[in-house]
Amino acid sequence: MFGLDLERLLDVEDEYRRLEDYQGSMPRWCSGCGDNAILTAVQRLLRDEGIPPEKAVFVSGIGCSSRFPHYMNAYGFHGVHGRALPIAQGIKIRRPDLHVFVNMGDGDCFSIGSAHWIHAIHYNINMLAIVHDNRIYGLTKKQVSPTSPKGLKTNTTPYGSYIEGLNPLTVTLGVTNVSFVAQAVEWIPDLLYAVIRQAFHHRGFSFVRVLQRCPTYLPDIFDPFINDPQNILILTHESGLQLDESLAKIYRNRVEHDPSDIHRAREIASDESKAVVGILYRNERVDVYDEIRRPKRVTTLEMRKAVLERELDKFAVNPVGGDNHNEKEA
Amino acid sequence: MFGLDLERLLDVEDEYRRLEDYQGSMPRWCSGCGDNAILTAVQRLLRDEGIPPEKAVFVSGIGCSSRFPHYMNAYGFHGVHGRALPIAQGIKIRRPDLHVFVNMGDGDCFSIGSAHWIHAIHYNINMLAIVHDNRIYGLTKKQVSPTSPKGLKTNTTPYGSYIEGLNPLTVTLGVTNVSFVAQAVEWIPDLLYAVIRQAFHHRGFSFVRVLQRCPTYLPDIFDPFINDPQNILILTHESGLQLDESLAKIYRNRVEHDPSDIHRAREIASDESKAVVGILYRNERVDVYDEIRRPKRVTTLEMRKAVLERELDKFAVNPVGGDNHNEKEA
Amino acid sequence: MAGSTPTQQEAQPVVKEKKIIELPEHIVEIVSDSGEGAQKAGQTFGAISAKMGNGIWTVEIIPAEIQPPPRTITGASGIRIRLGSFYVTNVGDDADLIVAFNEQVLLGRVDTGNLKPGAIILLENMWRTHKDPAIREAYVKTYDRLVSEGYKVIEVPMEQECLKYTVSPRRGKNMFVLGMLCNLYERDWELARREVHNLWIKKGEKVAELNLKLFQAGYQWAEEHLDFKFHIPSAGISEPQVVMNGNVALALGIIASGMEVCAMYPITPATSASHYLSEIFEHVGGIVHQAEDEIAAVGFAVGASYAGKCAVTITSGPGMSLKTEIIGLASMIEVPLVVVNVQRGGPSTGLPTKVEQGDLLAALFSTHGDAPKVVIACATIEDCFYSVITARKIAETFRLPVIVLSDANLATGQQPFPRPKFSRDWVAPPIDQRPVPDGTRPYDWDPRTGLSRRIIPGQPNGMYSLTGLAHDREGKVAYEPWINQEGARCRSMKLAAFQKTLKPPKVFGDPEGDLLIVGWGSTKGAIEEAVLRVREKGYKVSALNIKFLQPMASGIKDILQRFKKVVCIEINYSDDPGEELIDENNRRYSNLAWLLRARFLIDVDSWSRVYGRPYKPGEIEQVILEKLKEIK
Amino acid sequence: MAGSTPTQQEAQPVVKEKKIIELPEHIVEIVSDSGEGAQKAGQTFGAISAKMGNGIWTVEIIPAEIQPPPRTITGASGIRIRLGSFYVTNVGDDADLIVAFNEQVLLGRVDTGNLKPGAIILLENMWRTHKDPAIREAYVKTYDRLVSEGYKVIEVPMEQECLKYTVSPRRGKNMFVLGMLCNLYERDWELARREVHNLWIKKGEKVAELNLKLFQAGYQWAEEHLDFKFHIPSAGISEPQVVMNGNVALALGIIASGMEVCAMYPITPATSASHYLSEIFEHVGGIVHQAEDEIAAVGFAVGASYAGKCAVTITSGPGMSLKTEIIGLASMIEVPLVVVNVQRGGPSTGLPTKVEQGDLLAALFSTHGDAPKVVIACATIEDCFYSVITARKIAETFRLPVIVLSDANLATGQQPFPRPKFSRDWVAPPIDQRPVPDGTRPYDWDPRTGLSRRIIPGQPNGMYSLTGLAHDREGKVAYEPWINQEGARCRSMKLAAFQKTLKPPKVFGDPEGDLLIVGWGSTKGAIEEAVLRVREKGYKVSALNIKFLQPMASGIKDILQRFKKVVCIEINYSDDPGEELIDENNRRYSNLAWLLRARFLIDVDSWSRVYGRPYKPGEIEQVILEKLKEIK
Numbered sequence A, B: 001m002f003g004l005d006l007e008r009l010l011d012v013e014d015e016y017r018r019l020e021d022y023q024g025s026m027p028r029w030c031s032g033c034g035d036n037a038i039l040t041a042v043q044r045l046l047r048d049e050g051i052p053p054e055k056a057v058f059v060s061g062i063g064c065s066s067r068f069p070h071y072m073n074a075y076g077f078h079g080v081h082g083r084a085l086p087i088a089q090g091i092k093i094r095r096p097d098l099h100v101f102v103n104m105g106d107g108d109c110f111s112i113g114s115a116h117w118i119h120a121i122h123y124n125i126n127m128l129a130i131v132h133d134n135r136i137y138g139l140t141k142k143q144v145s146p147t148s149p150k151g152l153k154t155n156t157t158p159y160g161s162y163i164e165g166l167n168p169l170t171v172t173l174g175v176t177n178v179s180f181v182a183q184a185v186e187w188i189p190d191l192l193y194a195v196i197r198q199a200f201h202h203r204g205f206s207f208v209r210v211l212q213r214c215p216t217y218l219p220d221i222f223d224p225f226i227n228d229p230q231n232i233l234i235l236t237h238e239s240g241l242q243l244d245e246s247l248a249k250i251y252r253n254r255v256e257h258d259p260s261d262i263h264r265a266r267e268i269a270s271d272e273s274k275a276v277v278g279i280l281y282r283n284e285r286v287d288v289y290d291e292i293r294r295p296k297r298v299t300t301l302e303m304r305k306a307v308l309e310r311e312l313d314k315f316a317v318n319p320v321g322g323d324n325h326n327e328k329e330a
Numbered sequence C, D: 001m002a003g004s005t006p007t008q009q010e011a012q013p014v015v016k017e018k019k020i021i022e023l024p025e026h027i028v029e030i031v032s033d034s035g036e037g038a039q040k041a042g043q044t045f046g047a048i049s050a051k052m053g054n055g056i057w058t059v060e061i062i063p064a065e066i067q068p069p070p071r072t073i074t075g076a077s078g079i080r081i082r083l084g085s086f087y088v089t090n091v092g093d094d095a096d097l098i099v100a101f102n103e104q105v106l107l108g109r110v111d112t113g114n115l116k117p118g119a120i121i122l123l124e125n126m127w128r129t130h131k132d133p134a135i136r137e138a139y140v141k142t143y144d145r146l147v148s149e150g151y152k153v154i155e156v157p158m159e160q161e162c163l164k165y166t167v168s169p170r171r172g173k174n175m176f177v178l179g180m181l182c183n184l185y186e187r188d189w190e191l192a193r194r195e196v197h198n199l200w201i202k203k204g205e206k207v208a209e210l211n212l213k214l215f216q217a218g219y220q221w222a223e224e225h226l227d228f229k230f231h232i233p234s235a236g237i238s239e240p241q242v243v244m245n246g247n248v249a250l251a252l253g254i255i256a257s258g259m260e261v262c263a264m265y266p267i268t269p270a271t272s273a274s275h276y277l278s279e280i281f282e283h284v285g286g287i288v289h290q291a292e293d294e295i296a297a298v299g300f301a302v303g304a305s306y307a308g309k310c311a312v313t314i315t316s317g318p319g320m321s322l323k324t325e326i327i328g329l330a331s332m333i334e335v336p337l338v339v340v341n342v343q344r345g346g347p348s349t350g351l352p353t354k355v356e357q358g359d360l361l362a363a364l365f366s367t368h369g370d371a372p373k374v375v376i377a378c379a380t381i382e383d384c385f386y387s388v389i390t391a392r393k394i395a396e397t398f399r400l401p402v403i404v405l406s407d408a409n410l411a412t413g414q415q416p417f418p419r420p421k422f423s424r425d426w427v428a429p430p431i432d433q434r435p436v437p438d439g440t441r442p443y444d445w446d447p448r449t450g451l452s453r454r455i456i457p458g459q460p461n462g463m464y465s466l467t468g469l470a471h472d473r474e475g476k477v478a479y480e481p482w483i484n485q486e487g488a489r490c491r492s493m494k495l496a497a498f499q500k501t502l503k504p505p506k507v508f509g510d511p512e513g514d515l516l517i518v519g520w521g522s523t524k525g526a527i528e529e530a531v532l533r534v535r536e537k538g539y540k541v542s543a544l545n546i547k548f549l550q551p552m553a554s555g556i557k558d559i560l561q562r563f564k565k566v567v568c569i570e571i572n573y574s575d576d577p578g579e580e581l582i583d584e585n586n587r588r589y590s591n592l593a594w595l596l597r598a599r600f601l602i603d604v605d606s607w608s609r610v611y612g613r614p615y616k617p618g619e620i621e622q623v624i625l626e627k628l629k630e631i632k
Ligand SMILES: Cc1ncc(C[n+]2csc(CCOP(=O)(O)OP(=O)(O)O)c2C)c(N)n1
Pocket: A062, A063, A064, A065, A066, A080, A081, A104, A105, A106, A107, A108, A109, A132, A134, A136, A137, A138, A139, A140, A145, C265, C266, C267, C268, C294, C318, C319, C322, C349
């Protein structure tokens, strides 16, 4: 998520410092919806990083969570269901100056969008993608999602869903070129903020899954994690999260985890009995597609013309005795 | 891949015992194409298992490898690019008597079909899926594939491909409900056969990646593995592969691997310096979607009528004083 | 609380005399914040009315957000019930009476032009004394405005009355409202009580009792405070009826047709059909499979159908776009497939909860290359039930995809219709598992009709590979020019052969005249009602609703030609001829007009709006009167 | 080996006298097994001929499989070169002369009716003495058959002659053949040698020298053994020309238009455009991105375009079907987008390497809801270059998707056209990064034209969120009926506004007459040639090629009306009126006929075949003569 406008960032630092500078329309999520906390965290991030609102683009799919762009004061692209990632990639590919954020629901990203999810990790283009994982389809009113737990009664599984929920972390960690994987829960705002901030500063594609409450359709699905802080497993590391004292008192279930250890990351991610919070994996030495494919220099009209003429020359059949075009043009 | 027609299998065992009983049209792959070896292995399997050709369905997408069904004497569904898996799932869902096989190319499965790949593993429906991974787009004449190695010059990457090739094994092993993952190489026919046979006997979704030579477009990509048998890593186990003496002499690079150990499986899969051959993972205790969703009994016309009437009753508004429909019908 | 200070209303005297107003029909709306149960009250009111022999049509008023903030103009959640002394076929014009739980949701209805001038408003008055001064002010302002605009606003102390029976009146107010309405419309006391009881008894005797009390309270309050009642005579319907919405009817049609597989991916407004089907399909051995996306869903359905298990996939606009490629495959490989498109507002994500008929041309032409398919539309809720059965039969007989077009209006509208009588013929025959006779070919096209016998995996001696590539009668890939032409021809001839089985649609009104209004799908009721009204004024106007849109029945051209002018009225976008930039060279017609013009070379005009709501008969009436003027 | 026993041919005397036959045109084919270089020989022959001032058209003969087995009928790989003393616009009728590397691939061409009766066949004769008796037998059988059918079969000891210079004659035979042809057609010796040298010099001096030797050997052999030569006078073309296929022209058009992003997923026959573009696009700062699928490709393009970087996505039929949803999104959110569809045989996977024009209706109507887009077709290879430039301009000016239709015939055909002269106007202006003035709205539709100013991310003061949901002028989600109507109206008005800028297409032939043949896209050349032929016979026939298919220029109706009969000839499926089951109620017309009928209410007839190959002028001529008979 490392833009190229470091200089500008310094310049404008003073200009934007109020949260309101980043607030768009009034959020229309249900009261108690976890999306609100994610919104606040992101607004805080933009303010703290002093990002000019016009340099931030929020891309989303369709779903409750995908209303996100409307609630930011920034550029927003509320697209179609499941396709936020390719659109975001297209935006970033030639606009290194823009900070690209992607907000998706669990259905959006892990169901209809799953091809793009896998390949976004593989391409590794600079951006920060947040999945609002409420383990249900919110906007369409309670259908099973890939991450819904087995046995969940939803409108399309009235007798209980049939299979174990997908663990998106182990999938993500299995993809070649994975460069940043983290998880947070929206009901611990400080850690959510900390995780997103690290994701933002990562060079490459940052993937953050946020467990998000949907009080309307799954009011108590995260209760085991919320009611007993012991069920949250915090990953700490000098290059990852560090807890302040007050949080440390509540969340005692912690483990030191070096985010460069992919095998350990996969093992930790595999255990879903606890809700993991922290940086699972980070590797900045992975090739970053948009950087590799960035043009070395600006193309002028003259250069374009020269290339075209060079190519036309390859296909030229100047009739015997006919003039040479270059002479004509000169 | 466990059908329900064990009885029939015994019946017909004698009927089909010649390879020719399973051969369809003359294969039209380039000479030296690795697809031929996969075809032979599968034909051998069907013969050895005595599967009636009418009980086998081969589903494929589009690509060189997807011509497979035409070369079998069985039912074949040569569909559209990338969508073989959902079609195969639909075939199997209410036809436990059919043996469903899926043949896909690497582009077919890991690029355009990747959403279905992930979810086929997650749904875990009885069938055997083979990816013919030649690390290139064959049929469309040499474009980069997700599994193409970095730097590969192809027609869409004339200056060398930009990113590391995707490791499909680690992705597959990261998906919840994964139940069988194996790899083989087509140029060791006996091990290819052994792997496919194990896959066939697995209950659930069996995923087999086969490294497959494309002499036309990537003549020497697998040379390091072919030229030096030490570069093949064979996974052996009492419940997995066991090598006969002659093969054991050639392939000395072997490791005992318990296919029930997912973490070890992921670690082994992560190291791509060697070509792994063997069963990486197997777990038959995973829920099998088509079995869970199989109806408990056959629905008769009367049952159907009864359910319909019961439901219509729920919506009935018999005008006050009007007759009761049931009396009328009786 | 029951002893709070007297409000304006309590000061009103208990009425002594009642005016009883007899009317042929009335349109009632109930609007509330989401979650206050207006829809439940309205549905029960509709059911009671239907049982009393009225014609009814109910339609839900759905807010755009899941849980819109309370007391907002766009947050109105509710229901409209049209009841008549005749068979009601549509939502009708503007409401005659509205019950509103707060003045903001009421405004939402007023401002979008849903109320008749001078309509009766029954308005919860708790806001007048609310502790928040802003709310008090908003309430009074609205109240004053509505009164000054001539509405008959009656303030009702709903909250206050309900508090006498429950501490959480928010959850019981709807039964109070139901009680008021039952009194106002002279609903049978015992019948109504029974309905209320049945509604709640699942939740236990205590809950049922409380709700009955609230119901009675409402009934009583109206009896004592309102000086009028309405009498809407029975339509005399005495046959057994069912009342349901179009999506439920679709689901029951799927059961009735003997289908076994429904593969879907959630999308509004189609999903509720799958919800209901999910509950009952397993009882007949069926499966609702929620796939990872729409492409997988249609692929799954094609696979199941290929394997001999009749399959349907249900979706809406964006899902249709995604299914395009595989619908084309089904057409090419001649695997039967039923696709239901419950249309919503487009293009793109558009208006997901609102009605539009914008996908007709896409249903016919979306696939690349020539991929013949049958397209049929549901005109009524009853039609939703039967169309699926018909579609299954066509799909299997002609081995092709059949697209059934429903829409958001049918999906959520409710209307009674004669209870279907189960027929064995509806059900798909069990799959043929017999060995295939020697020499049978998978695409042994009859040269005349293009028909061929279907072979299903598992059948001994029938092995073949199908392919989406050009193929010959053996199903083998073939590149020869004439084989491709012959395949295309045979697939097309199936449509022609099917077309020969169709009967011309019936004209509503006289078979000839000045103006013919042509429509398709759910506009039928409103168009016919409007036509009836202008006919009663003496105009020579008739209507035609076309069910089979591809292919179209013979005889339609004759019908069109018997009128001086033909106008299509559809809910999809078309350019108005009066626009400054529009002329005959660039005017974009409505979907059906386009098809009729191309086929019959008749100068079919069109009028359409994409308001995201069904047309009211009244506005169609206006259009008809305007268009009549253009006839020389 | 050079000393092998004399064959029949060697026994032939060296010719003394040459007959020189002057002709206005000749059609030459070279066919071989895949990998034997027939295409290279043909292309070089075409280039030499073009440089000598002939009109030419070359088209590849592509086998269906990548590496079909050698010596098979369906395995023919090769090239057709039509050269004339006039500007050649199409592949022409049947071949006059064919060079075949074996008799089986030759049969492939004979049996699909590609040779003129009595055509000259130059046939490799090594098979006559092959060690495999089956091959010998097959050869003799075919030879005898062809001779008996009246073809002038000349056996050529290609292998034997080449063996004099190389041990692997299979790789050098093509230059021997080129030499023969250069002799036969009196190509300039020095010019031809230079071309051969240039062709091989990349591979080193030695390779070049060997190939020159083989070329000379072929030339010499023809000189000594053939008693005829052809003289095709120059067309007198003297302007600088370029010769390339349509896909290369598309790629160069992309460069010329100033686009910066091409997102694609491989698909035949579109991919080769991306191949070539991949090689050169980076030189002008462009990127070809191969996405994971077609949906991602079009999403990527929309993203880039939204961000101000002009983008294109290139695909073919199945890819178009998949892109449907996002093309609709682009229309709804008004992001410029250029989509190139290089059409192939459909439906479904169809005939991937073959030509069809079956996607016209899908280009217009595939998206659910009303999603206005511009559709233009390339009629010539030159047109492929300029159409992309035009499309980019329209897309950006009117903020909508533009679909450019090319096809497999253009994609692989080669034809010289005047060398384009670069113009600054072609190039997209750099993106506007200035702050947005206060009060600017992202969809500030001009009520008349629907046009609005585009705001691009990064522009200070312009922040807004776009959405595929119904939205107002601020881009905000809006559910109000009139806002949806207004949005739909404004998006439609843009088409009307654009339509006003179009000029009517030019009629080929007289502006009035008995019969008008209407086409679109790559059939232009063949149709016009056929029309010319019948006009020369005195018939009043003209032709019209329509480039802008949506919207259509004004004036077309006038043109159509000036003819007694109008027939569309297109390469897509339509029912023949003579079919037993077909009548006016069910006949399915060809794509363009459908559009013209709907818009102009003129009884446009259609004739079409889906042979997977371009029409020959001769068969169109026949159709014209037939259709003329129907005119009373
Ligand atoms: C192509 C397409 N398919 C389906 C839909 C309907 N749809 C909208 S949002 C959604 C899923 C919502 O769930 P999720 O992605 O988890 O987001 P949430 O609402 O829970 O935040 C679906 C199926 C659509 N708009 N477009």
